[in-house]
Amino acid sequence: MSAAKYWLALPGSKETIEATLEELIEQERAGGYPAGTLAARFGESQWSPVSELEEVRRDLGGSIAHGDEVAPPSSSSAAGVEVFEPLPALESLATTRVVIEPVVAAAPARRRIRAGRAVLGSVAAGLLVLGAGVAVLFGWYRYGYVRGAVFEHVPEDCSHFEYVDLASIDASAPARAIAKRRVRALVDWAEELDEDEGIHRSTDDDAKGRAATIRWLDRVGLRPYGDVKEVAFCEFGGGDGEEVDRLVAVGGSFRGRDFLATWRGALLHRDRKLREDTLRLDDYGGRAYLRLDEERFATMATSQVALVGKRKVIDRFLGARSVARAYGVRDKDVIVREWDPSAQRSGLGIKEDRYELKGSSLHFSRTRALPKGTDDTKETLDRLKATAERLRKRDETDELADAYESASVTSSDGEERVEITFALRDVESVAKGLVESDRKDLRRLVEPLKSAPGAEVIHHLVLPGVDYLDLRLSAW
Numbered sequence: 001m002s003a004a005k006y007w008l009a010l011p012g013s014k015e016t017i018e019a020t021l022e023e024l025i026e027q028e029r030a031g032g033y034p035a036g037t038l039a040a041r042f043g044e045s046q047w048s049p050v051s052e053l054e055e056v057r058r059d060l061g062g063s064i065a066h067g068d069e070v071a072p073p074s075s076s077s078a079a080g081v082e083v084f085e086p087l088p089a090l091e092s093l094a095t096t097r098v099v100i101e102p103v104v105a106a107a108p109a110r111r112r113i114r115a116g117r118a119v120l121g122s123v124a125a126g127l128l129v130l131g132a133g134v135a136v137l138f139g140w141y142r143y144g145y146v147r148g149a150v151f152e153h154v155p156e157d158c159s160h161f162e163y164v165d166l167a168s169i170d171a172s173a174p175a176r177a178i179a180k181r182r183v184r185a186l187v188d189w190a191e192e193l194d195e196d197e198g199i200h201r202s203t204d205d206d207a208k209g210r211a212a213t214i215r216w217l218d219r220v221g222l223r224p225y226g227d228v229k230e231v232a233f234c235e236f237g238g239g240d241g242e243e244v245d246r247l248v249a250v251g252g253s254f255r256g257r258d259f260l261a262t263w264r265g266a267l268l269h270r271d272r273k274l275r276e277d278t279l280r281l282d283d284y285g286g287r288a289y290l291r292l293d294e295e296r297f298a299t300m301a302t303s304q305v306a307l308v309g310k311r312k313v314i315d316r317f318l319g320a321r322s323v324a325r326a327y328g329v330r331d332k333d334v335i336v337r338e339w340d341p342s343a344q345r346s347g348l349g350i351k352e353d354r355y356e357l358k359g360s361s362l363h364f365s366r367t368r369a370l371p372k373g374t375d376d377t378k379e380t381l382d383r384l385k386a387t388a389e390r391l392r393k394r395d396e397t398d399e400l401a402d403a404y405e406s407a408s409v410t411s412s413d414g415e416e417r418v419e420i421t422f423a424l425r426d427v428e429s430v431a432k433g434l435v436e437s438d439r440k441d442l443r444r445l446v447e448p449l450k451s452a453p454g455a456e457v458i459h460h461l462v463l464p465g466v467d468y469l470d471l472r473l474s475a476w
Contacts, residue, residue, distance in 0.1 A: 011036035024056055150232040150249035153301045156323035158234035159340040166465040167229040168334045174428035175461050178435050185435040187211050189475045192439040210473050213269040220262050228252040228465025248308040250468055255303045260290045270471050332356045341369050355457050364454030366418040380409045390448040396433030399426035420454045431461045439475045446476050
């Protein structure tokens, strides 16, 4: 290593210190001098940043000989120097060269500061990410819902099974198109219906009636649309003289709320004939139950699923067991109804109704059992054409008529299959016509829809899922 010597000018210091090339290289390897430090080789007049010295960059020394006493250069124009800050005055070399340890100590201190700032920045960024993550998790905890949760709490051998995916219906294009107007329509219909039936109305907190119930639900944070996500209904038993049992599973965004108390308050608002001592919350075995009437109770199977039925029936199905496969419900199915032919109480012999959202269409299919050797294809087609004629008589429902006239009906192996495809734009048009009508017109408009196969989805587009809680908020 060369014994060449250099002058060092540290920023902010009035002293010029002396260092060897070996010391410069060692310090650069250790992390460098403070920013702005300049160096000049003995006998030269040019100041340069230490890191730009050719000797340092190549990590080898020069061989220029120097005298015993050489003054540092006077120029301060080297890159990296603050031009308004004069270089430190030259001290006499007779006092021996200044020790370089303070320079070496300054760099680690600055590195520690930089490291500390980096750590603080990382911590701050981590806290921001954590905060965002907590907000997302809280939002999901409060409003999130996993589709199919209701299937874990119904029997797998229902003689009559119904499933409605209200969340998917509510997310469809027709529902989005009428979202704002139907909320207003629901209140209007409720007020008109309460006036007709003479239900006591008041503006105070104890007001009864449908409109007051809707407002009360809004105050306590249960939205008539949106919070009830799906419903499963099951009838089972009834063989060998047994009583038919029924169970309803209602799933939704109920976390973080006392849902049973909210439900109880809504029922008390809805019907002034109910008394608080009749509609009460009881504790059975450490679990809260809401008594709806003499036979039916409601309780929370989980924070997202409420069960309604006889208490002994509810207790059987509190534990989770998935039965979705038993009924073949697919992701795109929004309504599924199945009847067990061996225990059928349907006069039409219907085995299954299925509604499926496919892109821009709603596909409805119905399978019906036929007596052996029977072919009702012509009669079924005639009934569908008659439905189309009734729908054409009203402007609000005319758009659906074509779907019934072009329906497919086939018969084979003792079964009849009806398939109807509705364009979602037509479903949207009918839904708009309904929510823009008053209550009297609504009753007139829905009459042909009630008997129209496949029109059930329009009912769920227009009405809130909370009607499954016996609140009967609408005129339909």
